[in-house]
Amino acid sequence: MSAGVLNGGLRRLQPLFEPIYELIVERNQLAGFWHADETGWPVYGEPREKHDRERWQLWVFRAKDAVVYVIRPSRATEVPMDHFPDDVIGVLVVDRYSAYKKLANEYEGIIMVFCWAHVRRDFLGASKKYDRELEPWVLSWIGEIGELYRRYESREKKLEESSEEYPGLCLEAKVEVVASEEQRSLQEQVEKMKKRWEEELAELENEQVSSASKRVKGAKAKRNRYRELAHREEKAKVLRSLRRHWCGLTLFLDFPDIPLDNNAGERSLRGGAVGRKNYYGSGAQWSVQLTEYLFSLFATLEACGINVRTWLSHYLDHCARLGGKVPDKEDIKEWMPWNMTEAKHQEMSHPLAMPPPTRETPTIEMKRAANGADAILADMS
Numbered sequence: 001m002s003a004g005v006l007n008g009g010l011r012r013l014q015p016l017f018e019p020i021y022e023l024i025v026e027r028n029q030l031a032g033f034w035h036a037d038e039t040g041w042p043v044y045g046e047p048r049e050k051h052d053r054e055r056w057q058l059w060v061f062r063a064k065d066a067v068v069y070v071i072r073p074s075r076a077t078e079v080p081m082d083h084f085p086d087d088v089i090g091v092l093v094v095d096r097y098s099a100y101k102k103l104a105n106e107y108e109g110i111i112m113v114f115c116w117a118h119v120r121r122d123f124l125g126a127s128k129k130y131d132r133e134l135e136p137w138v139l140s141w142i143g144e145i146g147e148l149y150r151r152y153e154s155r156e157k158k159l160e161e162s163s164e165e166y167p168g169l170c171l172e173a174k175v176e177v178v179a180s181e182e183q184r185s186l187q188e189q190v191e192k193m194k195k196r197w198e199e200e201l202a203e204l205e206n207e208q209v210s211s212a213s214k215r216v217k218g219a220k221a222k223r224n225r226y227r228e229l230a231h232r233e234e235k236a237k238v239l240r241s242l243r244r245h246w247c248g249l250t251l252f253l254d255f256p257d258i259p260l261d262n263n264a265g266e267r268s269l270r271g272g273a274v275g276r277k278n279y280y281g282s283g284a285q286w287s288v289q290l291t292e293y294l295f296s297l298f299a300t301l302e303a304c305g306i307n308v309r310t311w312l313s314h315y316l317d318h319c320a321r322l323g324g325k326v327p328d329k330e331d332i333k334e335w336m337p338w339n340m341t342e343a344k345h346q347e348m349s350h351p352l353a354m355p356p357p358t359r360e361t362p363t364i365e366m367k368r369a370a371n372g373a374d375a376i377l378a379d380m381s
Helices: 003-029 078-083 098-106 116-129 135-161 171-178 180-211 219-244 263-268 270-278 285-303 308-321 329-333 342-349 364-380
Strands: 033-042 055-062 067-072 090-093 110-113
Touching: 003 067, 003 285, 003 308, 003 329, 033 263, 033 270, 055 078, 055 263, 055 285, 067 078, 067 285, 078 098, 090 098, 098 110, 116 135, 116 219, 135 171, 135 180, 171 180, 180 219, 263 270, 285 308, 308 342
Parallel strands: 033 090, 090 110
Antiparallel strands: 033 055, 055 067
């Protein structure tokens, strides 16, 4: 089958998924809790003078049951601002990219939560930068972050074990009732880490001020001095970042449903990162739109426990019965996971049932072919 036939078939399918994508976006915008991230995405076939780049950005906004992918020739704040309405209210878990910080400044209803996995990478990067000369200091901080994760998971496990108890209590109140000990242990670890970075940062900044007036003689002494100052500056840079983002890094204390990291958002981009290395992104604007639609649809179905192949087979068969036309919006709403009945959800969650193979009655031509094959094998033997 030629590439033109495949492209033409996919292009005809694109309008069938546009209203599906719009409903997913609407659901996502009302979620109130999101993971967000972005990565590069190649787009070919567009004039360079129009966007001045072939490498676009694949953005993801992941909610509990609705995942939206957006592909734009920009990595600026305008992309998430176009996605979220002006009156949005909710929590956004991200890395420390400046576009998200600007978004929080523009939208008063967004609470920004930062990622401890990125903080951990800062410490590991400091160790690699200076040939592991900072490794003892780095490993001690990695141990502190690991202990933070262990105590967080201990509280989470306690809440899961008692999930059916006290059904009338909110999650924050349930922490005080059934996980007060784990909450206190987690609070102690956070306070310990805060005290440590405050003391270390104050000491480093005081040392840098006092050492600025000192002079050393000799080439070797100067090299050692410069390296010592570089080590101190690298430590201070990591700790200053920790100080700037501390509020967004510790919101999980007051809100138990907030995660420690943005791993869910990063995992959502894993398929796109693999795909751009295998089929090199998108080759046209209509392909960009189809990628947005299908990436969002597949991720949303998986998040809701729906079998993607089963859903696609039923939906495309429904469209075929309508003469290949797009169903109206009210009809499409019934196909969304959050609007399905329990029976339909169960049906869609199972793998597609394939018809059993039929046993064909041998025809005269089939018998002649079989006899011919037997004769050839006899001659070969």
